[in-house]
Amino acid sequence: MTDWNRVERLLGHDAMSLLARKTVGIVGVGSGGGYVALALAMSGVQRFILVDDDVLDPQNIVRHVADSRYIGKPKVEAVRDLILQRNPQAEVFVLQERIEGHLHLLDQMDILAVGVDGEGAKFSLNESCLKRHLVAVYAGVYERGEGGDVVVIQPGDGPCYACWAAELREGYVTPAPDGSDADLDYGQRRPDGAIDAEPGLWLDVVRVANTQANIVLNILLEGTPAERHFPANTVLLANQPLEIREGHITPPFSAEWVNIPRNPKCLVCGSYHMAATATEEMSLDQLLGEPARVDVRKTNNKLSLDGIDE
Numbered sequence: 333m334t335d336w337n338r339v340e341r342l343l344g345h346d347a348m349s350l351l352a353r354k355t356v357g358i359v360g361v362g363s364g365g366g367y368v369a370l371a372l373a374m375s376g377v378q379r380f381i382l383v384d385d386d387v388l389d390p391q392n393i394v395r396h397v398a399d400s401r402y403i404g405k406p407k408v409e410a411v412r413d414l415i416l417q418r419n420p421q422a423e424v425f426v427l428q429e430r431i432e433g434h435l436h437l438l439d440q441m442d443i444l445a446v447g448v449d450g451e452g453a454k455f456s457l458n459e460s461c462l463k464r465h466l467v468a469v470y471a472g473v474y475e476r477g478e479g480g481d482v483v484v485i486q487p488g489d490g491p492c493y494a495c496w497a498a499e500l501r502e503g504y505v506t507p508a509p510d511g512s513d514a515d516l517d518y519g520q521r522r523p524d525g526a527i528d529a530e531p532g533l534w535l536d537v538v539r540v541a542n543t544q545a546n547i548v549l550n551i552l553l554e555g556t557p558a559e560r561h562f563p564a565n566t567v568l569l570a571n572q573p574l575e576i577r578e579g580h581i582t583p584p585f586s587a588e589w590v591n592i593p594r595n596p597k598c599l600v601c602g603s604y605h606m607a608a609t610a611t612e613e614m615s616l617d618q619l620l621g622e623p624a625r626v627d628v629r630k631t632n633n634k635l636s637l638d639g640i641d642e
């Protein structure tokens with residue numbers, strides 16, 4: 333029997349009951365998503381839908397919550413087992429497939445944490461979430477774990493992932509129908525759209541994943557005294573010195589919050605956006621906040637995503 337006393341004293345009884353009723357979907361339970369699942373389970377979330385078609389390889393062990401006992405097993409089953417070891421009462425539905433053929437599962441989720449690193453998969457999830465008005469939290473880890481970002485996409489309020497990526501994924505355009513991506517001038521793109529890059533250490537990946545989990549938890553706790561106010565829709569985390577704002581180096585272990593606005597001309601969210609097209613909708617944060625013009629750069633002017641889905 334799991335003793336939640338200490339968590340409950342922090343969050344409050346009502347917040348704990350609320351968490352127990354919420355279902356968190358996690359698509360991609362690799363180095364980032366696996367951590368997100370376990371962190372949320374240890375914070376009081378009890379219902380999960382885990383989707384990942386991958387099996388745990390020996391090289392995953394240094395970058396995953398699951399250890400060598402799970403080599404050769406599906407990642408979703410390994411992560412389910414780890415959740416149940418912490419909380420035997422948890423209900424964990426797992427699917428060892430790609431999400432694309434099982435999008436109806438999104439209907440069962442209260443929130444989605446995206447743990448895949450292929451931009452193509454993120455774009456397709458974006459459209460599916462917009463259709464369903466499902467809030468999604470996306471995370472990306474930069475090459476060699478030098479930093480990362482987490483964004484909350486609230487359908488009908490602010491940008492969709494495509495609007496957002498147009499601002500913060502320079503070079504990562506919507507994949508062409510044939511899967512090619514001529515604009516990408518660094519790294520090697522695998523057929524699934526993910527980047528082959530030098531992997532970051534797990535401790536750098538986990539800093540981003542932990543932020544993602546924390547933001548998911550906060551959205552679940554909306555309306556309770558445990559809810560915290562976050563100043564914008566995107567947080568950019570530096571693990572190494574990063575030039576996030578032009579001319580300003582963000583030191584290691586610090587972060588910058590930025591609000592990326594919806595692009596009124598976005599072809600993806602335009603058709604799903606609330607019918608308020610007459611007066612282009614802006615959230616209060618956007619109206620109050622600085623115009624979002626963010627340029628994430630490493631010192632050598634290259635930014636690329638590291639895989640969090642491995």
Ligand SMILES: [Zn+2]
Nearest residue numbers: 492495598601
């Ligand atoms: Zn959009």
